[in-house]
Amino acid sequence: MKKSVEVFYPGEFEDSNHFYPKALNAHIHPMVNHFFNLDIDRICERYHYLNPQVDKDFLKKIMAKKTKNFFWGGADLFYVTTEKGNRKMVVLETNSCPSGQKSMPSLIDSDDYRGYRALIKDSFLPALKGKRLPVGELAIIYDKNYMEVSGYASTLADEINKKVYLIPFFDDNCQGKFENGVLTTIDPETKKTVKIKAALRYVTQKPWSRIPISTKTFIYNSTLVCLSGGRNKLLANKAYEIYNTKLKESGLEINIPETIMDVSKIEIPLWIQKFGGHAVVKNPYSNAGQGVFTITNKKELEDFMSIDHEYDQFIIQSLIGHYNWSSSSSKGKFYHIGTLPNKRKDSFVADLRIMIVSTSLGFKPVAIYARRAAKSLKNDFSKSQDSWSMLGTNLSIKLDKNKWSSDTSRLVLMDRKDFNTLGIGIDDLIEGYIQTILSVSAIDEMTLQLLNTKGQFRKKLFKSLDNDEALFKEIKF
Numbered sequence: 001m002k003k004s005v006e007v008f009y010p011g012e013f014e015d016s017n018h019f020y021p022k023a024l025n026a027h028i029h030p031m032v033n034h035f036f037n038l039d040i041d042r043i044c045e046r047y048h049y050l051n052p053q054v055d056k057d058f059l060k061k062i063m064a065k066k067t068k069n070f071f072w073g074g075a076d077l078f079y080v081t082t083e084k085g086n087r088k089m090v091v092l093e094t095n096s097c098p099s100g101q102k103s104m105p106s107l108i109d110s111d112d113y114r115g116y117r118a119l120i121k122d123s124f125l126p127a128l129k130g131k132r133l134p135v136g137e138l139a140i141i142y143d144k145n146y147m148e149v150s151g152y153a154s155t156l157a158d159e160i161n162k163k164v165y166l167i168p169f170f171d172d173n174c175q176g177k178f179e180n181g182v183l184t185t186i187d188p189e190t191k192k193t194v195k196i197k198a199a200l201r202y203v204t205q206k207p208w209s210r211i212p213i214s215t216k217t218f219i220y221n222s223t224l225v226c227l228s229g230g231r232n233k234l235l236a237n238k239a240y241e242i243y244n245t246k247l248k249e250s251g252l253e254i255n256i257p258e259t260i261m262d263v264s265k266i267e268i269p270l271w272i273q274k275f276g277g278h279a280v281v282k283n284p285y286s287n288a289g290q291g292v293f294t295i296t297n298k299k300e301l302e303d304f305m306s307i308d309h310e311y312d313q314f315i316i317q318s319l320i321g322h323y324n325w326s327s328s329s330s331k332g333k334f335y336h337i338g339t340l341p342n343k344r345k346d347s348f349v350a351d352l353r354i355m356i357v358s359t360s361l362g363f364k365p366v367a368i369y370a371r372r373a374a375k376s377l378k379n380d381f382s383k384s385q386d387s388w389s390m391l392g393t394n395l396s397i398k399l400d401k402n403k404w405s406s407d408t409s410r411l412v413l414m415d416r417k418d419f420n421t422l423g424i425g426i427d428d429l430i431e432g433y434i435q436t437i438l439s440v441s442a443i444d445e446m447t448l449q450l451l452n453t454k455g456q457f458r459k460k461l462f463k464s465l466d467n468d469e470a471l472f473k474e475i476k477f
Contacts, residue, residue: 003168003170003173003175004168004175004188005165005166005167005168005175005176005185005186005187005188006150006153006165006166006188007163007164007165007166007187007188007189008150008153008154008156008157008163008164008165008166009157009163010157010158010161010162010163011158012154012157013112013113013151013154013155013157013158014154015112015113015114017147017150017151017154018101018102018116018147018148018150018151018154019101019102019103019104019114019147019151020102020103020147020408020411022408022411022413023102023103023104023105023413023415026105026106026413026415026416026417027105027415027416028105028106028107028414028415028416029414029415029416029419029420030416031419031425031426031429032368032414032419032429033107034426035365035426035429035430035433036107036365038430040060040063040064040362041060043063043430043433043434044056044059044060044063046427046430047059047430047431047434050427051251053251054250054251054252055249055250055251055252058250058252059250059252059434062252062437062438062441063362063363063434063437064361064362064363065362065363065441066358066359066360066362067358067440067441067444068444068447068448069221069222069224069225069228069444069447069448070096070221070225070228070230070358070440070441070443070444070447071123071124071127071220071221071357071358072096072097072098072119072123072124072220072221072355072356072357072358073094073095073096073097073098073221073230073355073356073436073439073440073443074094074095074098074099074100074353074354074355074356074367074436075091075092075093075094075095075353075354075432075435075436075439075440076091076092076093076094076095076351076352076353077089077090077091077092077351077352077353077354077432077435077436078090078092078320078334078336078349078351078352079336079337079350079352079422079424079428079432080320080334080335080336080337081334081335081337082333082334082335083323083333087337087428088255088334088431089255089352089428089431089432089435090255090256090257090320090334090435091240091254091255091256091435091436091439092257092351093233093236094229094230094236094436094439094440094443095204095230095231096221096225096226096230096231096443097201097202097203097204097221097230098353098355099145099148099202100115100353100355100366100367100368100369101114101115101116101119101148101151101152101355101366101367102147102148102151103367103369103411103413104366104367104368104369104413104414105413105414105415113155113158114367115355115366115367116148116151116152116155117155117159118357118364118366119152119357119366120152120155120156120159120200121159122357122359122364123220123357123358123359123364124156124200124220125159125160126359126360127218127220127358128198128218131218133197133198133216133217133218134182134195134197134216134217135195135197136182136194136195136196136197136217137162137163137164137165137194137195137196137197138156138160138162138164138165138196138197138198138199139164139165139166139167139176139183139185139196139198139199139200140152140153140156140164140165140166140167140199140200140201140202141167141168141169141176141183141199141200141201141202141203141211142166142167142168142169142201142202142203143168143169143170143171143202143203143204143205143207144202144204144205145202145204148202149166149202150166152200152202153165153166156200165185165187165194165196167185167196167199169201169203169207169210169211171205171206171209171210174210176196178211178212178215178217180216181212181214181215181216181217182195182196182215182216182217183195183196183199183215183217183219184196195217196217197217197218198217198218198219198220199217199218199219199220200220201219201220201221201222204231206285206474207223207226207231208223208226208227208474208475208476209474209475209476210476211223211476212476212477213227213457213475213476213477214455214456214457223476224447224450224451224457225443225444225447227450227462227475228443228446228447228450229442229443229446230443231285232284232285232466233282233284233285233315234261234262234284234313234315234465234466234468235284235443235446235465235466236439236442236443237256237259237261237315238261238446238465239442239443239445239446240254240256240439240442242442242445242446243438243441243442243445244442247438252434252438253438254435254438254439254442255435256317257280257317257318257319257320257327257334258275258317258318258327259315259316259317259318260274260315260316260317261315262313262315262467263313263314263315263316264312264313264314265305265309265312265314268281268301268304268305268314268316269301269305271316272295272301272316275316275318275319275327276327277295277296277297278295278296278318278319278321278325278326278327279295279316279317279318279319279327280292280293280294280295280316280317280318280319281293281295281304281314281315281316282314282315282316282317283309283311283314284311284313284314284315284466284468285311285471292392292394293388294319294387294388294391294392295319295387296319296321296325296387297387300387310470311468311470311471312468312469312470313466313467313468313471318334319391320334320335320336320391321335321336321349321377321387321390321391322335322336322377322378322379323335323379324379324380336349336377337423338350338377338423339372339421339422339423340420340421340422340423342421346376346377347376347377348372348373348375348376348377349372349373349377349390349391349393350370350371350372350373350393350412350422351370351371351393352368352369352370352422352424352432353367353368353369353370353371354367354368354429354432354433354436355367355368356433356436356437356440358440363437363440365433368414368429369411369412369413369414370411370412370413370414370418370422371393371394371395371410371411371412372393372410372412373389373390373391373392373393373410374389374390374392374407374410375389375390376390377390378390393410395407395408395410395411449461450462457477459477
């Protein structure tokens with residue numbers, strides 16, 4: 001990972017630098033390609049036909065709506081079923097500024113930029129129009145995932161036909177700073193201070209500690225989005241519950257595991273017992289697979305309780321596993337459908353990441369990929385087994401502070417080979433897409449609730465929703 005500011009000029013984009021080798025020459029699966037070409041009317045018509053209780057016109061309004069603050073998001077979804085065979089797409093979490101471009105096959109063979117251009121051209125650049133911005137340049141700010149952030153920088157340079165700055169924003173090496181709300185950096189060539197009028201943000205690790213909530217430089221997405229649920233699982237679940245109340249009469253609902261919020265560490269064993277000894281405990285402010293603990297036996301609970309955690313609040317969710325050992329919750333028992341069995345008759349837990357952007361015409365999908373767990377799903381779960389190896393799907397591997405790797409052997413592409421192993425169809429993609437739109441919309445509405453009529457952050461309301469002093473001390477107001 002580079003630690004200095006870089007300048008990208010028009011004409012430098014090389015697709016081999018911005019896609020996994022596995023994805024570079026992959027051929028998109030025809031069904032996925034067809035899904036990407038469906039318009040809002042056709043999606044709503046199909047979804048209403050399969051779910052006649054849903055208000056089709058209401059759904060269409062949500063899909064066509066332009067967000068206020070949450071412009072770019074991705075939902076991680078599990079495709080599950082119940083004891084009665086009712087299949088669902090369940091939202092595990094929603095991320096602001098998610099990864100995924102480097103894993104997406106091309107929809108059109110001649111399009112080298114793929115989803116990078118779709119995001120820049122259809123969402124980022126239009127979001128700048130009509131805003132009062134300081135005089136300055138455009139930039140990408142980041143703290144991981146160099147392959148993708150450099151792809152955005154190079155694509156943006158080509159779209160505007162001007163140079164673009166790529167600025168490291170690590171917590172221990174931040175090459176940009178805010179002066180009176182304006183982001184500045186040092187040009188590596190001229191050594192002069194440069195003002196940034198707008199920046200696309202891929203800062204994922206506690207972005208609120210380096211980026212103020214309110215800035216004159218336009219940040220796509222702002223820190224406000226992260227605190228409202230984009231990187232705050234606690235606020236996200238509260239946003240889902242509030243939004244589900246609004247959706248109730250329309251027949252729509254964000255599907256989430258049963259969730260207990262605002263849990264202190266000492267309470268956790270009691271809630272684990274309530275879920276029948278099987279549950280998931282989450283640090284609300286971590287991401288990239290960090291801070292998530294699957295608890296299925298006494299040892300895993302003891303290991304969790306022995307850790308010195310940096311935050312005071314946790315969330316606990318019902319565990320989705322094999323039918324024989326999933327949590328029993330008030331919504332019944334959900335269990336993984338899993339991948340199609342391989343030649344050894346092994347089936348794996350897999351999730352689905354759907355990345356969307358907000359455009360002038362409504363939401364648009366820009367990338368999809370899946371990830372499978374390291375070990376196959378067992379029906380005779382042994383107490384000595386590591387449940388995370390069967391249930392954890394995230395590919396990110398934290399090597400050290402600000403140093404990451406990725407286990408691409410478990411990456412499942414939307415190509416002609418990998419997609420078939422997932423055992424899902426176009427209706428599942430539509431369901432996942434709608435769940436992603438609803439979750440992003442819920443968090444976007446939470447951002448509006450956390451601002452007063454003058455556009456200022458409502459600190460008291462935030463603390464009433466998330467009374468975690470350790471988090472509050474990190475926030476840069």
